[in-house]
Amino acid sequence: xxxxxxxxxxxxxxxxxxxxxxxxxxxxxxxxxxxxxxxxxxxxxxxxxxxxxxxxxxxxxxxxxxxxxxxxxxxxxxxxxxxxxxxxxxxxxxxxxxxxxxxxxxxxxxxxxxxxxxxxxxxxxxxxxxxxxxxxxxxxxxxxxxxxxxxxxxxxxxxxxxxxxxxxxxxxxxxxxxxxxxxxxxxxxxxxxxxxxxxxxxxxxxxx
Amino acid sequence: xxxxxxxxxxxxxxxxxxxxxxxxxxxxxxxxxxxxxxxxxxxxxxxxxxxxxxxxxxxxxxxxxxxxxxxxxxxxxxxxxxxxxxxxxxxxxxxxxxxxxxxxxxxxxxxxxxxxxxxxxxxxxxxxxxxxxxxxxxxxxxxxxxxxxxxxxxxxxxxxxxxxxxxxxxxxxxxxxxxxxxxxxxxxxxxxxxxxxxxxxxxxxxxxxxx
Numbered sequence: 001x002x003x004x005x006x007x008x009x010x011x012x013x014x015x016x017x018x019x020x021x022x023x024x025x026x027x028x029x030x031x032x033x034x035x036x037x038x039x040x041x042x043x044x045x046x047x048x049x050x051x052x053x054x055x056x057x058x059x060x061x062x063x064x065x066x067x068x069x070x071x072x073x074x075x076x077x078x079x080x081x082x083x084x085x086x087x088x089x090x091x092x093x094x095x096x097x098x099x100x101x102x103x104x105x106x107x108x109x110x111x112x113x114x115x116x117x118x119x120x121x122x123x124x125x126x127x128x129x130x131x132x133x134x135x136x137x138x139x140x141x142x143x144x145x146x147x148x149x150x151x152x153x154x155x156x157x158x159x160x161x162x163x164x165x166x167x168x169x170x171x172x173x174x175x176x177x178x179x180x181x182x183x184x185x186x187x188x189x190x191x192x193x194x195x196x197x198x199x200x201x202x203x204x205x206x207x208x
Numbered sequence: 209x210x211x212x213x214x215x216x217x218x219x220x221x222x223x224x225x226x227x228x229x230x231x232x233x234x235x236x237x238x239x240x241x242x243x244x245x246x247x248x249x250x251x252x253x254x255x256x257x258x259x260x261x262x263x264x265x266x267x268x269x270x271x272x273x274x275x276x277x278x279x280x281x282x283x284x285x286x287x288x289x290x291x292x293x294x295x296x297x298x299x300x301x302x303x304x305x306x307x308x309x310x311x312x313x314x315x316x317x318x319x320x321x322x323x324x325x326x327x328x329x330x331x332x333x334x335x336x337x338x339x340x341x342x343x344x345x346x347x348x349x350x351x352x353x354x355x356x357x358x359x360x361x362x363x364x365x366x367x368x369x370x371x372x373x374x375x376x377x378x379x380x381x382x383x384x385x386x387x388x389x390x391x392x393x394x395x396x397x398x399x400x401x402x403x404x405x406x407x408x409x410x411x412x413x414x415x416x417x418x419x
Binding site: 064067068098099102103105106168173176177178 | 371373375378379380384387388413416417
């Protein structure tokens with residue numbers, strides 16, 4: 001029997017998948033906060049791997065639906081691009097966490113407290129923007145995108161300040177190498193949030 | 209002379225070219241395996257450059273054939289994506305070889321055997337998956353998904369391996385320049401496997417669309 005709903009569109013499912021994907025990004029950031037705040041505990045990668053694995057499943061389902069669904073609520077290239085952008089958030093957080101854990105003995109006392117609040121704010125904005133997508137609500141999307149851009153720019157400044165410290169003569173070279181890698185990865189998490197925000201703004205503008 | 213066949217499609221030609229591209233990718237990895245298996249031998253760039261050039265030539269042939277051909281069995285965007293992804297495999301291998309060559313003194317005696325095993329497995333899987341494109345249609349999706357899952361598993365192992373080597377590199381037992389050089393090399397090898405994963409994903413996408 002022909003399933004017309006399958007052929008003609010599963011609008012609600014697409015939005016639900018995108019929202020769930022953004023939520024996994026937020027879960028990964030929560031796990032990141034726990035790991036950075038557990039000064040003497042033995043941090044585990046379980047939460048990160050779980051968030052990334054779930055997001056991967058959601059992205060794969062989204063990609064398959066894009067191929068098998070005849071009519072999509074938004075252009076399929078846009079949906080695909082957003083799915084990939086959202087997946088990269090928990091993926092980059094997990095990459096940071098893996099490296100943070102193995103480098104622990106070399107980076108004792110390292111402080112990422114300036115970058116973490118920026119990441120937390122960025123992922124919350126992404127969540128709001130993904131929800132706005134379902135409503136087709138252009139409303140304050142420009143304002144949210146501007147906030148994301150401002151956070152990304154602030155993260156760039158924080159990174160430059162950190163690098164200036166690592167490059168000072170006498171700073172232990174291995175510690176500098178490791179901290180630079182970790183700081184770059186945290187900055188990349190905000191870049192990924194900004195990328196997702198850019199796709200959403202683009203989509204909403206196109207469909208307004 | 210007006211050629212209807214030329215205008216309407218050369219499916220076999222495209223499939224042959226894509227298979228050739230996958231084989232060239234595998235050749236470049238095989239050349240790398242041989243070089244790394246004999247660490248005292250002097251590495252030369254010739255074989256890597258040739259593999260990359262051959263791949264480039266195939267990619268150009270595909271691009272030209274796509275322009276000349278009116279109807280293709282597979283969507284032309286999909287052929288283009290797969291061709292570009294396959295080209296990136298020998299290109300990344302060549303990049304690794306260049307850096308390996310200039311850092312020979314720093315990396316002498318480094319064991320890359322675990323990476324080589326994964327690289328061989330990944331490129332073999334890519335070649336097998338591209339060959340599957342000759343039989344796409346109903347009933348082939350499960351088989352290609354299983355092959356892709358295997359490729360994803362290899363990529364997962366490569367991710368774990370990079371963490372294992374970073375744990376050693378960042379342990380404080382090595383001189384910092386060596387840490388920087390080896391990290392760069394290990395990441396390039398991981399990238400080769402990522403490129404293989406991308407090719408597997410492109411093939412799966414095509415099969416899914418045509419099943």
